[in-house]
Amino acid sequence: MSALLRVSLLLQVVSCQVRVNTEDYAWYNSSKILKCQADTGEEIKQITWEWQGGGAKMTFLTYRNDTGSILQKSYENRVKFKGDGNKDGSIEILNVALADEGIFKCVFTTYPSGTIEGEIQLHVLVLPIVTQELKQDVTTPCYNLVAECLASSAKPSAEILWIIYGINYTSEEKTFPNSNGTLNTQSQLYMTSSPGLYGLLIQCLVFQPKIPVEYQKNITVTKNLTNIQFPPQMVEIEVLKNDKEALQLLCKSDGNPRPKYNWKRRNKEKSVLLHSSSETLNFTAAPDDGLYICEAENNVGVNRGYIYMHPLKSSSRQRYGLLYCIISVGFFVILSMSYFIISRNRRIKIQEKIVALYCRK
Ligand SMILES: *[C@@H]1O[C@H](CO)[C@@H](O)[C@H](O)[C@H]1NC(C)=O
Ligand SMILES: *[C@@H]1O[C@H](CO)[C@@H](O)[C@H](O)[C@H]1NC(C)=O
Ligand SMILES: *[C@@H]1O[C@H](CO)[C@@H](O)[C@H](O)[C@H]1NC(C)=O
Ligand SMILES: *[C@@H]1O[C@H](CO)[C@@H](O)[C@H](O)[C@H]1NC(C)=O
Numbered sequence: 001m002s003a004l005l006r007v008s009l010l011l012q013v014v015s016c017q018v019r020v021n022t023e024d025y026a027w028y029n030s031s032k033i034l035k036c037q038a039d040t041g042e043e044i045k046q047i048t049w050e051w052q053g054g055g056a057k058m059t060f061l062t063y064r065n066d067t068g069s070i071l072q073k074s075y076e077n078r079v080k081f082k083g084d085g086n087k088d089g090s091i092e093i094l095n096v097a098l099a100d101e102g103i104f105k106c107v108f109t110t111y112p113s114g115t116i117e118g119e120i121q122l123h124v125l126v127l128p129i130v131t132q133e134l135k136q137d138v139t140t141p142c143y144n145l146v147a148e149c150l151a152s153s154a155k156p157s158a159e160i161l162w163i164i165y166g167i168n169y170t171s172e173e174k175t176f177p178n179s180n181g182t183l184n185t186q187s188q189l190y191m192t193s194s195p196g197l198y199g200l201l202i203q204c205l206v207f208q209p210k211i212p213v214e215y216q217k218n219i220t221v222t223k224n225l226t227n228i229q230f231p232p233q234m235v236e237i238e239v240l241k242n243d244k245e246a247l248q249l250l251c252k253s254d255g256n257p258r259p260k261y262n263w264k265r266r267n268k269e270k271s272v273l274l275h276s277s278s279e280t281l282n283f284t285a286a287p288d289d290g291l292y293i294c295e296a297e298n299n300v301g302v303n304r305g306y307i308y309m310h311p312l313k314s315s316s317r318q319r320y321g322l323l324y325c326i327i328s329v330g331f332f333v334i335l336s337m338s339y340f341i342i343s344r345n346r347r348i349k350i351q352e353k354i355v356a357l358y359c360r361k
């Protein structure tokens with residue numbers, strides 16, 4: 001009875017004689033120091049390191065004062081003895097491999113008591129490679145798959161969060177394993193696409209919640225939602241004068257892809273296509289009387305802006321007076337109708353000159 005007690009007391013003392021982190025973490029392909037310190041007054045004859053995992057077990061390092069450290073072949077260029085050969089028996093793994101996961105045991109052979117040892121459970125962590133991809137089929141106004149974030153080969157598994165301000169979204173996450181024990185996580189982001197989403201920055205945040213906080217490394221990837229497609233929005237026409245005093249109409253509309261423009265003039269109930277397929281319509285002489293139509297079009301839709309041009313015989317020398325009438329398509333509401341004088345090189349935004357009036361097509 002008292003002999004048993006003495007043995008168990010002795011075991012407890014023995015286990016306290018080597019100081020290690022019983023659980024430790026190392027990033028894959030980084031270097032890691034495994035600390036091991038003996039607390040003994042006795043003479044240390046030898047230090048050995050053992051690894052065990054997956055049913056296998058091997059002694060890979062032996063240190064003695066007379067021989068220095070002797071490494072097992074597969075560890076030769078990967079492990080360095082960092083201790084002083086006395087009470088410090090620490091080692092450094094230069095580039096941690098997935099196969100290093102397991103239990104490392106450092107064993108001090110002391111004289112006269114025999115061996116004392118410490119065990120370290122090493123977890124190998126793999127930081128995922130994160131990619132974010134914008135999806136191409138995002139036409140307005142449907143609920144679309146907008147982007148996808150992939151965290152590949154993480155260990156332990158990764159989770160994906162989306163950081164998006166002020167806009168509703170949903171996401172779907174899937175995880176699938178690789179044969180080497182790492183895991184891939186994919187998150188798909190769905191949103192109701194609208195012109196307002198275009199140019200929005202979205203972030204995908206990848207983290208590994210099962211790793212102790214002090215080891216966590218979060219990864220964020222930011223993308224600009226340039227993939228949201230929408231038809232040309234409000235078409236605006238500006239009247240300008242170029243440097244040769246010639247009159248120009250400039251058509252502007254927002255759309256993704258960027259709209260292409262066509263100009264038409266409505267003449268006695270039929271539209272005549274004008275020879276300009278750019279955003280500007282240049283007049284070489286005084287413009288013909290009539291309703292000018294700017295048609296902005298991309299592969300998602302088309303929109304139109306209208307302006308009525310009516311040259312005035314003005315007393316004020318080289319100036320034109322023009323009647324403008326802009327109709328917003330679809331509603332046939334007149335946005336603006338006013339007389340004004342174009343002064344030299346001044347840009348005039350029709351938008352700003354709002355006089356409500358009714359105007360027939
Ligand atoms: C391991 O890290 C080194 C640099 O420390 C790098 O050059 C190498 O590509 C990495 N290998 C792998 C498989 O990640
Ligand atoms: C190595 O030598 C030092 C001092 O001479 C001694 O304290 C230590 O115990 C020796 N260690 C080994 C492993 O032989
Ligand atoms: C988000 O969805 C909630 C509930 O469906 C709704 O009440 C809220 O107005 C939406 N917010 C935005 C910005 O669309
Ligand atoms: C694990 O396997 C995956 C898929 O074959 C591979 O892409 C990844 O690089 C591997 N990871 C490591 C740490 O070897």
Ligand SMILES: *[C@@H]1O[C@H](CO)[C@@H](O)[C@H](O)[C@H]1NC(C)=O
Pocket residue numbers: 199200201224225226
């Ligand atoms: C996002 O992309 C749009 C279109 O290229 C650009 O105008 C905008 O400045 C970008 N936003 C940021 C914050 O970079």
Ligand SMILES: *[C@@H]1O[C@H](CO)[C@@H](O)[C@H](O)[C@H]1NC(C)=O
Pocket residue numbers: 161205207213216217218
């Ligand atoms: C990583 O992100 C998670 C989730 O947002 C957070 O809880 C954690 O504190 C972050 N860790 C670091 C180191 O930033």
Ligand SMILES: *[C@@H]1O[C@H](CO)[C@@H](O)[C@H](O)[C@H]1NC(C)=O
Pocket residue numbers: 242243275276277278280281282
């Ligand atoms: C109209 O003139 C501008 C220069 O003032 C020029 O850049 C543009 O290409 C011209 N447009 C057409 C259709 O000729």
